[in-house]
Amino acid sequence: MADHVDVSQGLPAEPHRATLEGKNKFLAMWCFLTGETIMFATFFGTFLGLRHQTAGGPALADLVALPLVFFMTMLLLTSSLTSVLGILAMKKNNFKAMRNYFVITVLLGFGFIGCEIYEFYHYYHAGLGYTTSAFASSFYTLVGLHGFHVLFGLGWIITLLSRYWNAGVTLTNAHKFYAASLYWHFIDVIWVFIFTVVYLLAAGGA
Amino acid sequence: MATAAATQTKNKSVLWDWLTTVDHKKLAVLYLIAGTLFFVKAGVMAVLIRIQLMTAENDLISGQVFNELITMHGTIMLFLAATPLLFGFMNFAIPLQIGARDVALPFINALGFWIFFFGGLLLSMSWFFGGGADAGWTAYVPLSTREFTGSGMDFYALGLQVSGFGTLISGINFIVTIINMRAPGMTMMRMPLFCWTGLIMSILIVVAFTPLAAGLALLMLDRLFMGQFFIPDYGGNAILWAHIFWIFGHPEVYILIMPAFGIISEVVPAFSRKRLFGYSAMVFAVILIAFLSFMVWVHHMFTIGIGPITNSVFALATMTIAVPTGIKIFNWLFTMWGGKITFNTAMLCASSFVPTFVLGGITGVMLSMAPVDYLYHDTYFVVAHFHYVIIGGIVFGLIAGLHYWYPKMFGHMLNETLGKITFWLLYIGFHLTFFIQHILGLIGMQRRIYTYMSGQGLETMNMVSTIGSFVMSAAIILLVVNIVYSAFTSERITVRDPWDARTLEWSTPTPIPEYNFAQIPQVRSLDPWFYEKVHGDGKMKPSEPLKDIHMPNGSILPFLMALGLFIWGFGMVMINMDVPTVVTGIVIAVGFIMTFGTMVLHSKEDHGYYIPLERVKKIEKEVG
Ligand code: HEM
Ligand SMILES: [Cu+2]
Numbered sequence: 021m022a023d024h025v026d027v028s029q030g031l032p033a034e035p036h037r038a039t040l041e042g043k044n045k046f047l048a049m050w051c052f053l054t055g056e057t058i059m060f061a062t063f064f065g066t067f068l069g070l071r072h073q074t075a076g077g078p079a080l081a082d083l084v085a086l087p088l089v090f091f092m093t094m095l096l097l098t099s100s101l102t103s104v105l106g107i108l109a110m111k112k113n114n115f116k117a118m119r120n121y122f123v124i125t126v127l128l129g130f131g132f133i134g135c136e137i138y139e140f141y142h143y144y145h146a147g148l149g150y151t152t153s154a155f156a157s158s159f160y161t162l163v164g165l166h167g168f169h170v171l172f173g174l175g176w177i178i179t180l181l182s183r184y185w186n187a188g189v190t191l192t193n194a195h196k197f198y199a200a201s202l203y204w205h206f207i208d209v210i211w212v213f214i215f216t217v218v219y220l221l222a223a224g225g226a
Numbered sequence: 227m228a229t230a231a232a233t234q235t236k237n238k239s240v241l242w243d244w245l246t247t248v249d250h251k252k253l254a255v256l257y258l259i260a261g262t263l264f265f266v267k268a269g270v271m272a273v274l275i276r277i278q279l280m281t282a283e284n285d286l287i288s289g290q291v292f293n294e295l296i297t298m299h300g301t302i303m304l305f306l307a308a309t310p311l312l313f314g315f316m317n318f319a320i321p322l323q324i325g326a327r328d329v330a331l332p333f334i335n336a337l338g339f340w341i342f343f344f345g346g347l348l349l350s351m352s353w354f355f356g357g358g359a360d361a362g363w364t365a366y367v368p369l370s371t372r373e374f375t376g377s378g379m380d381f382y383a384l385g386l387q388v389s390g391f392g393t394l395i396s397g398i399n400f401i402v403t404i405i406n407m408r409a410p411g412m413t414m415m416r417m418p419l420f421c422w423t424g425l426i427m428s429i430l431i432v433v434a435f436t437p438l439a440a441g442l443a444l445l446m447l448d449r450l451f452m453g454q455f456f457i458p459d460y461g462g463n464a465i466l467w468a469h470i471f472w473i474f475g476h477p478e479v480y481i482l483i484m485p486a487f488g489i490i491s492e493v494v495p496a497f498s499r500k501r502l503f504g505y506s507a508m509v510f511a512v513i514l515i516a517f518l519s520f521m522v523w524v525h526h527m528f529t530i531g532i533g534p535i536t537n538s539v540f541a542l543a544t545m546t547i548a549v550p551t552g553i554k555i556f557n558w559l560f561t562m563w564g565g566k567i568t569f570n571t572a573m574l575c576a577s578s579f580v581p582t583f584v585l586g587g588i589t590g591v592m593l594s595m596a597p598v599d600y601l602y603h604d605t606y607f608v609v610a611h612f613h614y615v616i617i618g619g620i621v622f623g624l625i626a627g628l629h630y631w632y633p634k635m636f637g638h639m640l641n642e643t644l645g646k647i648t649f650w651l652l653y654i655g656f657h658l659t660f661f662i663q664h665i666l667g668l669i670g671m672q673r674r675i676y677t678y679m680s681g682q683g684l685e686t687m688n689m690v691s692t693i694g695s696f697v698m699s700a701a702i703i704l705l706v707v708n709i710v711y712s713a714f715t716s717e718r719i720t721v722r723d724p725w726d727a728r729t730l731e732w733s734t735p736t737p738i739p740e741y742n743f744a745q746i747p748q749v750r751s752l753d754p755w756f757y758e759k760v761h762g763d764g765k766m767k768p769s770e771p772l773k774d775i776h777m778p779n780g781s782i783l784p785f786l787m788a789l790g791l792f793i794w795g796f797g798m799v800m801i802n803m804d805v806p807t808v809v810t811g812i813v814i815a816v817g818f819i820m821t822f823g824t825m826v827l828h829s830k831e832d833h834g835y836y837i838p839l840e841r842v843k844k845i846e847k848e849v850g
Contacts, residue, residue: 044330044402051398055436062440062470066455073461075454150451154461157453161444175822179829192831 027191031113035194042195049199053206060210063165064217067158071221075153080222083146085139089219092135093211096170099128100208103201110197115188118197122177125204129174136167159218166214169207176200246780248332249740250317253339254635257314260343265307266702267350271299273699276659280692282680292676293360294378298349300363301382304482305389306346308620312485313339313396315627316424318635320400322731322738323418325409325747325754330402332778333828338396340788345389348795352381355803362674364475365445367456367467372449372802380802383446384795390435390442392788397431400424409730410769411749415509418729418753419502422509423488426516427481433520434477441470450801468530472523480519483615484512486623487554490576493626494558496727497573498565501753504557511550511557518547528599537596544594551587555580571645575626578653582618586611589664604674607667613660625649625705633724637737638716644708651701658694662687728756733766735849741775741837744846772843774836781832783824790820 032038037046071080106121140160150160177200184193247253275295278287287295321329329335352358359382361370370379404425408417445467447453454460456467495502502508524532524540558580567573589611593602602608625648633639666687671678678684723732733755734742745768751757758766794817800810 040406044406047402047406048331048334048398051401051432052395055394055398055432058433059436059440062437062473066440066444066466066470069463069466070455070461073463075460151454152460154454154463157447157455157462161447161453165443179826183829192833196829 031189031191031194033111035110035113035189035191036198037195039191039195042191042198045195045199049202053202056206060162060165060213063158063162064213067162067218070154070158073154075155077152077156078143078146078148079155080159080218081225083143083148084219084222085142086219086223088135088139089215092132092139093215095128095132095135096208096211099125099132100205102128103204107198107201110189110194113189118189119181119185122181122197126174126177126181129170129177129204133167133170133174136163136170140164163214163218166207166210169210173200173204173207176203242782243780245785246336246782248328248336248778248780248784250321250329250332250335251635251738251740253335254314254318256339256343257310257317260339260346261307261310261314264302264346265311268299268302268307269699269702271295271302273695275299276692276695278676279678279688281689282678282682282685284677287676289676290357290360293362293674294358296674297360297362297378297382298352298358301349301359301386302346303616304363304478305386305393306342306349308482308616308624309393310339310342311624312427312482312620313342313393315489315624315631316400316420316427316485318631319731320403320421320424321407322734322742323421323729324404324407324412325730325743325749326403326407327742327746327775328778329399330407331399333781333784334395334399336781337784337787338392338399340784341392341791342389342396343392344788344792345385345387345392345795347385348388348792348799349381349385351796352378352385355381355799364471365467366471367445367448367464368458370445370467371456372452373457377799377802380446380449380799383442383449384798387439387442387446388791388795390439391791393431394435394439397428397435400428401432404428409743409746409749412754415506416749416752416754418488419491419505419508419512420485420488420729423484423491423512426512427484430477430481430484430516430519434474434481437470438474438478441467441474444470446798450798465527465530468527469523472526473520475526476523477516477519479612479615480515483619484516486579486620487512489623489627489630490558490579492729493572493576493630494561495753496630496725497568497570497576498562499567499726500561500565501728501756502557503560503563504553505752507553508557511553514550515547518543518550522547525594525596525599528596529603534596541594541596545591548587548591555584555587570629570642571640571649572626572629574646574649575622575629578649579619579622579626582614582622582656586614586618589614602667604672605667606663606671606673609673610660610663610667613656613663617656617660621652625652630725631731633719634731634734634736634738636713637719638712639719639724640712641708641716644704644711648701648704648708651697651704655694655697655699655701659691659698660694662690662694666691723755728753730755730766733758735846737849739845739849741777741842744775744842745770745772772839774839775842776834776836778834779832781828783828787821787824787828790817790822790824793817793820 036042102121102124106118106125109117109121148156150157180193180196180200187193244252244256274287275292278284278292317329317335321327349359356377359365359375359378361375361379365379365382368374404417404421444453444455448455448457454462456462456464458464491502491508521543522540524536525544528537528541562577569577589607593599593608593611629640629645666684669683671684678688719736722735725732730747730749733747747754747766748769750767755766758764794814797810797813797817800813
């Protein structure tokens with residue numbers, strides 16, 4: 021961490037990887053996401069193994085409102101896009117734009133969470149409790165875990181935003197915003213898989 | 227700023243210093259102490275198990291307590307004794323061996339330790355709340371579900387979840403350290419083998435502990451929130467657990483053996499006075515073993531009835547692992563071949579590792595033959611197999627590493643006479659205990675039974691096995707005695723390199739200054755320290771001028787964050803206890819807020835401090 025980066029001429033092109041600390045966090049984040057991927061893969065496997073075990077309770081095909089889920093997907097995909105724009109702004113040293121993009125990301129994320137809560141509420145009242153069947157447990161666990169990740173990501177970005185609201189892009193916060201946005205993309209990719217494996221398969225009758 | 231920092235380090239009390247340290251050398255000591263405590267605890271359980279099995283129809287220990295003992299013994303030994311002890315040596319040696327001032331993420335390093343530690347405490351709390359976990363370390367469902375087991379299994383699921391998270395982030399820290407923090411010239415193919423095996427172990431942790439986390443989460447949801455994953459009535463599937471557990475479980479055994487391989491690969495060349503034979507083949511072999519270790523998990527499930535084709539595929543894959551393992555064995559033998567061998571305690575352990583581990587490997591290949599496994603499975607033959615690889619491999623590796631690095635870590639040697647007696651007691655006791663268990667298994671003694679009938683030819687061999695376990699206990703007690711005795715009687719060591727060894731950690735002064743290297747060394751070859759002794763002037767060439775040294779600040783946050791997880795975990799277990807829901811909710815909330823609150827606090831910037839040049843010069847003069 022004792023390396024000195026000359027910032028007299030402005031920030032380097034990749035401010036999040038300019039210091040050793042930034043490089044270390046960058047690699048650590050990738051390792052962490054690798055682990056998370058495998059953890060999610062296990063939950064996906066569980067879901068795929070149990071998705072027909074409805075034990076007389078409702079199946080997803082009976083309940084799913086695909087338009088709502090599609091809308092949620094759009095919210096999350098757009099939030100991923102805004103976080104990319106945020107990082108691009110960061111690389112151009114345009115802190116204000118970055119801040120605004122991240123604020124939009126957060127708002128979209130909350131929109132997603134709201135829809136998800138509504139969705140679960142709806143399923144619950146249609147007779148799909150957590151303990152109804154093996155399918156129900158594995159569905160709520162997989163999708164709920166993703167929801168928890170979204171919440172964690174929101175908390176993370178909000179913490180960074182409030183901590184650095186007026187700080188400008190620096191070598192010590194660039195990698196933090198970068199890591200948070202990486203995490204946010206990861207959540208998004210997981211959702212794309214949930215959308216296909218959980219919802220499209222059910223709606224398609226497979 | 228610099229002087230303020232220097233005085234600041236002086237004023238801390240000792241306890242505060244250890245609670246807040248982020249220094250890899252101190253965390254190494256903490257790991258060793260915590261690992262030893264858990265090791266002794268699980269060791270006492272093992273002796274109790276053996277006493278119960280000493281005679282036929284013994285009623286000293288009830289079946290229930292026996293189940294708790296075997297479960298907690300296995301779980302603690304693997305997760306809370308072997309792993310942290312190995313982490314201890316990795317923490318100490320890896321940054322030094324790659325020529326770094328610290329690990330890549332010192333804060334995460336401390337956090338990993340405290341989370342592991344509090345996870346272990348959480349698991350251990352089960353004794354005070356209705357008894358330990360009792361469904362075997364493999365926690366097979368449906369035995370481990372809410373229907374058949376008490377709160378012990380809740381502690382198991384949450385304790386392992388917490389401590390596993392600590393292990394995971396420590397593993398990530400090691401990966402980043404090894405990839406990013408190497409000194410100039412220290413290419414991947416010049417790294418000591420201990421760093422290579424540490425890297426591979428850490429990668430395995432990232433890919434194997436995460437399925438375990440998922441599995442434990444399912445188990446917890448099943449037990450606490452009436453999930454339906456494993457109970458067939460509502461469509462659950464019991465085999466699912468076995469798959470998830472062993473997808474983690476088989477790589478786990480290699481997670482443990484890898485660093486032990488590494489220690490052996492350091493000790494054998496050092497005391498054979500030869501470079502490691504076939505370095506690149508060794509690297510290739512560990513990578514191959516790591517890869518294959520994910521292809522074999524079904525060999526633990528041959529008798530579950532998955533079908534002959536699957537069984538055959540996994541049987542073949544399992545046998546394949548013997549090939550890279552064989553490469554390693556021969557390379558150790560060829561390293562010793564023609565060397566000037568010094569048989570001190572470290573080398574005795576390292577060299578006896580080789581034949582003992584081979585025996586464990588051979589029984590492994592025997593077990594991998596699916597049709598015959600119907601005969602061996604769940605008998606003492608399996609117990610003998612894994613103790614040959616675990617004690618013959620990991621424990622001997624650990625004791626070799628302890629004697630080897632001890633002078634560098636603590637500034638004095640361990641007493642050699644006591645050390646040699648320890649070794650021989652352990653070696654004889656070990657074979658006495660476990661060799662005979664092969665035969666017990668072959669004549670049909672089941673594992674995990676708490677007693678057996680007389681007149682079936684089991685008494686004598688069980689008696690022998692128990693006596694062997696007493697001999698092993700004597701060895702471990704002697705080791706502890708040796709540590710205390712040597713602390714008082716051994717001469718202080720001030721030389722850098724008491725063993726005339728080969729790798730970079732021996733180029734640092736003893737005791738090691740907190741910044742390890744005043745100047746980061748320039749590495750010119752494999753075995754860099756030995757190279758400079760032979761081809762250079764016996765000193766490492768510096769890769770940078772002397773200057774102020776940047777150091778990270780200590781922090782109490784890792785401790786608090788881990789404590790928060792402990793409280794949260796305990797609150798989760800309370801869900802199944804007879805306490806008002808409000809209380810449970812409060813405990814969970816307190817833990818949760820504590821963990822995430824400290825996380826938010828941690829986002830405050832901390833730029834560390836500098837040790838000024840004059841102070842570095844002064845320290846170097848004192849130790850040099
Ligand atoms: C050549 C290498 C190895 C082979 C072919 C092999 C093969 C096997 C097989 C087939 C089993 C299942 C036996 C059964 O339950 O019927 C087994 C069990 C086991 N092995 Fe190995 N093994 C090898 C190395 C290792 C190593 C290096 C370790 C640990 C460091 C290890 C630890 C274990 C453990 C703990 C079990 C028992 C798990 C349980 O049921 O509780 N093995 N091994
Ligand atoms: Cu295995």
